[in-house]
Amino acid sequence: MLSASARTQTEPExxxxxxxxxxxxxxxxxxxxxxxxxxDCMVEFMSPGDAVLACRSLPNAGERIVAYLDHIGxxxxxxxxxxxxxxxLSLNATERKRDKLSAQLTxxxxxxxxGLPEDRRHERLAPDKSMSxxxxxxxxxxxxxxxxxxxxxxxIELEVRxxxxxxxxxxxxxxxxxxxxxxxxxxxFLSTYAPEQLDQLT
Numbered sequence: 001m002l003s004a005s006a007r008t009q010t011e012p013e014x015x016x017x018x019x020x021x022x023x024x025x026x027x028x029x030x031x032x033x034x035x036x037x038x039x040d041c042m043v044e045f046m047s048p049g050d051a052v053l054a055c056r057s058l059p060n061a062g063e064r065i066v067a068y069l070d071h072i073g074x075x076x077x078x079x080x081x082x083x084x085x086x087x088x089l090s091l092n093a094t095e096r097k098r099d100k101l102s103a104q105l106t107x108x109x110x111x112x113x114x115g116l117p118e119d120r121r122h123e124r125l126a127p128d129k130s131m132s133x134x135x136x137x138x139x140x141x142x143x144x145x146x147x148x149x150x151x152x153x154x155x156i157e158l159e160v161r162x163x164x165x166x167x168x169x170x171x172x173x174x175x176x177x178x179x180x181x182x183x184x185x186x187x188x189f190l191s192t193y194a195p196e197q198l199d200q201l202t
Contacts, residue, residue: 019049020047020048020049020050021047022045022046022047022050022052023045023046023047023105023108023109024044024045025043025044025045025046025105025109026042026043027042027043027070027071027072027108028040028041028042028069028070029041029042029043029053029067029068029069029070029072030067030068031055031065031066031067032065032066032067033057033059033063033065034059034063034064034065037057039055039056039057040055040056041053041054041067042054042055043069043072044086046072046105047105048091048093048098048099048101048102048105049090049091049098050077050080050088050089050090050091051075051077051088051089051091052083052086052087052088052089053067053086053087053088053089054085054086055086055087058082058085058086058087059079059082059087060079060082061079061080061081061082062078062079063078063079064076064077064078065077065078065079065089067089071104071108071148072101072104075089075091075093075101076091076092076093077089077090077091077092077093078090078092100130103130103145103147103148103157104147104148106147106182106183107147107148107155130145130146130147131143131144131145131146132144132145132146132156132170132171133170133171134156134158134162134168134169134170135168135169136162136166136167136168137167137168142158142159142160144156144157144158144170144184145157145158145184146170147183147184151189152188152189153175153178153186153187153188153189154170154175154186154187154189155181155184155185155186155187156170156184156185156186156187157183157184158183158184161180161184161185162177162185163177164177164178164179164180165177165178168187170187173189174189174190174191175187175189175190176188176190
């Protein structure tokens with residue numbers, strides 16, 4: 001059951017249409033309409049400022065929507081326009097939330113190029129406390145930001161680009177570099193880590 005208890009007291013100014021660049025995604029979720037009915041939905045396009053959702057129950061223009069999406073978590077906003085079978089949601093979010101959403105969308109847009117195993121048993125998440133440190137075997141250390149991690153791998157925003165195959169340590173987790181992308185590197189852990197071990201990182 002979705003909860004409307006997290007309704008914000010003061011809604012930040014909604015973004016202007018087209019203010020952010022959208023990426024094509026395929027995210028399943030569940031939304032709650034203003035009348036508290038719940039419906040399955042799928043996000044087709046998304047940006048830090050808006051999202052295009054397909055749903056059998058189309059909300060009205062201006063209606064407030066709360067949704068929980070795979071890989072993204074909770075979003076909320078107001079319906080900007082309705083289409084044929086979908087609608088555009090203008091997202092109500094703080095700048096910090098938009099920055100986090102931008103990092104999550106970066107991961108989703110690049111995941112096909114990252115080379116990480118696609119394992120649906122290992123749900124990926126964007127940590128709340130994302131700052132960490134990468135250590136190389138030669139002792140060099142670099143601050144980094146965790147964009148996304150799971151029990152089997154991680155996407156890391158990093159200024160340097162260790163060569164593919166390089167062994168590194170993220171927190172206390174050993175892994176190897178499997179791919180470079182625009183913002184950093186993708187790691188594949190040598191072992192599968194339990195969720196409580198991931199919590200120690202974040």
